[in-house]
Each structure stands twice: as structure tokens, then as C-alpha cells.
Amino acid sequence: MRRLLVSFPLLASVALAGSAQAAPPLYRITDLGDLPGGTDSSEAHAINDAGTIVGESSSTQGTHAFLWQDGVLYDLNDLIDPSDPLAATTELAQAFDINASGQIVGRATIGGFSHAFLLTPVAIVPTSDAPILGFVGLLLALLAVGLLWLPRGQRTGT
Numbered sequence: 001m002r003r004l005l006v007s008f009p010l011l012a013s014v015a016l017a018g019s020a021q022a023a024p025p026l027y028r029i030t031d032l033g034d035l036p037g038g039t040d041s042s043e044a045h046a047i048n049d050a051g052t053i054v055g056e057s058s059s060t061q062g063t064h065a066f067l068w069q070d071g072v073l074y075d076l077n078d079l080i081d082p083s084d085p086l087a088a089t090t091e092l093a094q095a096f097d098i099n100a101s102g103q104i105v106g107r108a109t110i111g112g113f114s115h116a117f118l119l120t121p122v123a124i125v126p127t128s129d130a131p132i133l134g135f136v137g138l139l140l141a142l143l144a145v146g147l148l149w150l151p152r153g154q155r156t157g158t
Contacts, residue, residue, distance in 0.1 A: 032068050035059050035075050042066065042073075046097040054095035054104055065095035065106050076104070081122050086110060092117065 034042040035057040042057040053068040054076075065076040076092045095106040104119040 033073050035064055035066060035073060037061065044068070045095060048098045048100055048102075050100070050102075052098055052102070054098045054106070056094040062091070063093045065092035065104075065108070067095065067098075067104070076106075076119065080119075090117070092119075095119075 032042060032044060032053065032055075034040055037059045039058045039060065042055060044053050044055040046055075047053045051069075055066055055068075056063050057066050057073070057075075067074045067076050067079065076095060077090075080087045080090065080092070089111045090108050092106060092108045095104050097106075098104045102121040106117055106119075108115055108117040110117070
């Protein structure tokens with residue numbers, strides 16, 4: 001006759017592990033929408049730690065890869081650098097993943113053939129606030145330089 005020897009701490013840890021499970025969290029839904037001219041059909045495939053999402057959206061012009069960032073859905077085809085030699089012959093159809101550096105991989109038609117692609121960010125497109133912030137920064141810099149030219153007694157207003 002075989003005896004099964006199981007220690008009490010092992011049994012206790014198994015019992016506790018089964019009963020200590022936390023309930024799953026509640027979630028809020030964000031509708032990412034679809035691209036302009038879309039057919040109300042889109043799929044998200046990946047999200048990075050910055051909250052940027054990539055996927056695909058069907059439209060009257062076919063399926064296009066998208067990037068969703070800060071509540072705005074972009075057609076990735078509109079974000080290809082126009083100076084890229086492949087820009088004129090490429091149509092990005094699906095974006096499958098995005099990493100922390102913003103690099104995106106997916107499927108595209110390049111020169112009439114279906115290929116995998118890697119997009120690498122080359123420039124940050126300025127937002128509408130960028131010129132205003134640049135102007136304010138310039139004014140603050142000029143003010144600081146102007147204060148340095150004042151004699152010591154006039155800098156503090158004494």
C-alpha cells in the first residue's frame with residue numbers, strides 16, 4: 001500500500017491560491033470609429049504603452065491601416081513621408097503592431113505586390129499649438145536676455 005505524504009503548508013498554499021483570486025476589473029468602452037468614407041468597419045490590432053493604437057478600417061477605397069492617437073483616427077497612408085522613395089507605390093492595408101518607439105508593422109501593397117512593412121517615425125508633425133508655444137518661448141527668452149542687460153539695481157526694481 002502506498003502512502004501519499006503531503007505537508008500541511010503545501011495543502012494550505014494550494015487552498016489559499018484557489019480562494020485568493022481577485023475579481024476582474026470593470027472596463028470603459030472607447031469607440032475608435034472608422035476612417036472617413038468608411039463602411040462602419042474597423043479592427044484594432046495593437047496598443048503600445050503610450051496608448052497609441054493601430055489596426056485597419058474598411059472604406060469605399062478598400063482597407064487602410066490606421067493609427068489612433070489622442071482620440072483622433074489617422075489613415076497611415078496620409079502619414080507616409082512624401083520624400084520616401086516607396087511612398088508613391090505603397091498602400092498600407094493593415095497595421096498589426098506598434099512598439100514603444102512608434103514603429104509599426106503590417107501588410108501593404110508595394111509596387112503592386114503584397115508585402116510586409118515596417119514604418120519608422122522620421123519627424124513629429126507639429127500640432128496647431130506648436131507655433132504659439134514656440135512664440136511664447138521666444139518672448140520669454142528675449143525677456144530673460146533683456147533683464148541681463150539691465151544694471152544690477154534696475155533688475156529687481158530697486
